[in-house]
Amino acid sequence: MSQWDIYNKNCPTRLVLDRIADKWTVLVVGALATETKRFGQLRRELDGVSQKMLTQTLRGLERDGIVYRKVYATVPPKVEYSLTTLGLTLVNLVETVRYWSEGNIEKVLMAQKRYDA
Amino acid sequence: MSQWDIYNKNCPTRLVLDRIADKWTVLVVGALATETKRFGQLRRELDGVSQKMLTQTLRGLERDGIVYRKVYATVPPKVEYSLTTLGLTLVNLVETVRYWSEGNIEKVLMAQKRYDA
DNA sequence: TGCTGTAGTTACCAAAAAGAAACTAATAAA
DNA sequence: TTTATTAGTTTCTTTTTGGTAACTACAGCA
Numbered sequence: 001m002s003q004w005d006i007y008n009k010n011c012p013t014r015l016v017l018d019r020i021a022d023k024w025t026v027l028v029v030g031a032l033a034t035e036t037k038r039f040g041q042l043r044r045e046l047d048g049v050s051q052k053m054l055t056q057t058l059r060g061l062e063r064d065g066i067v068y069r070k071v072y073a074t075v076p077p078k079v080e081y082s083l084t085t086l087g088l089t090l091v092n093l094v095e096t097v098r099y100w101s102e103g104n105i106e107k108v109l110m111a112q113k114r115y116d117a
Numbered sequence: 118m119s120q121w122d123i124y125n126k127n128c129p130t131r132l133v134l135d136r137i138a139d140k141w142t143v144l145v146v147g148a149l150a151t152e153t154k155r156f157g158q159l160r161r162e163l164d165g166v167s168q169k170m171l172t173q174t175l176r177g178l179e180r181d182g183i184v185y186r187k188v189y190a191t192v193p194p195k196v197e198y199s200l201t202t203l204g205l206t207l208v209n210l211v212e213t214v215r216y217w218s219e220g221n222i223e224k225v226l227m228a229q230k231r232y233d234a
Numbered sequence: 235t236g237c238t239g240t241a242g243t244t245a246c247c248a249a250a251a252a253g254a255a256a257c258t259a260a261t262a263a264a
Numbered sequence: 265t266t267t268a269t270t271a272g273t274t275t276c277t278t279t280t281t282g283g284t285a286a287c288t289a290c291a292g293c294a
Contacts, residue, residue, distance in 0.1 A: 002218040007144065009165030014140075016218040018227055021140045023131075027124065039200040039241055048126030050283060055242065065228025075290040076240035086224055095215060097212055101133040107203055108133055112119025156271055167253060172272065192260040193270035 019064055024049060024057040026094045029083065032067065033091045036082040066090065136181055137207065141166060141174040146204060146211045149184065153199040183207060 006013045014034040021026060027046050031037060037045075052073055058081060063066035072078040083091070123130045136142060144163050148154060154162075160171055175198060178184035183204040189195040200208070 055170040063232040
């Protein structure tokens with residue numbers, strides 16, 4: 001039993017919850033699970049993400065020590081993103097989220113149909 | 118290899134991702150993991166949730182077949198919420214999220230301090 | 235000479251999310 | 265007779281979010 005409690009409004013763990021219970025976070029961490037990738041690669045992979053949202057998400061993850069950002073001082077710029085040790089501990093979690101979503105979508109869609117009727 | 122791909126913008130699994138990669142969803146499912154609860158109980162447990170957000174979250178989860186809502190036609194009203202079979206398959210996932218948050222908050226806070234300096 | 239490519243930042247605007255407060259119904263208790 | 269109770273809904277307002285477009289640097293290529 002720790003001092004932290006996510007059910008308490010003022011507990012800082014709420015901030016962590018906000019970060020990882022986030023669509024783009026799940027997709028970014030999943031995309032970086034196997035290999036280092038450049039900004040443009042991520043942008044293309046995360047279909048539908050805007051440049052702004054991707055930058056924001058990556059900055060947040062970098063700040064939280066989940067993603068490592070390596071900048072090459074070249075022109076045109078080159079920036080590589082990878083998971084930190086801490087970030088790697090999230091991989092299992094986000095893959096479970098993905099598998100759950102892809103594995104239960106049919107049930108969810110059926111439930112929605114039933115509800116809407 | 119299924120027909121679903123969460124990395125595709127138009128894939129309906131994105132909707133499921135939006136639902137479960139959500140702060141209140143994580144907390145609600147966690148709160149209902151062990152027992153059926155009434156609306157007011159949930160409201161008190163989920164510190165900081167507004168009535169409106171809780172209602173919205175519960176409706177969404179009910180629509181997706183994750184939460185079951187049982188209404189007693191009494192006055193004052195009584196409504197009980199519980200997890201469906203589908204909802205129960207989410208319990209492990211949301212508990213992992215909670216444990217990760219509570220277990221890594223210190224590392225995250227330290228990383229933030231470093232980044233902000 | 236001028237166009238392309240990369241990984242951003244910034245400003246602006248529209249849309250959506252979320253908070254606050256007021257209102258409901260019928261019964262039981264004070 | 266008034267009041268409290270429960271689980272909402274509704275309206276209004278504020279805040280946050282997110283999208284679009286414009287701008288940057290400089291090397292390489294036609």
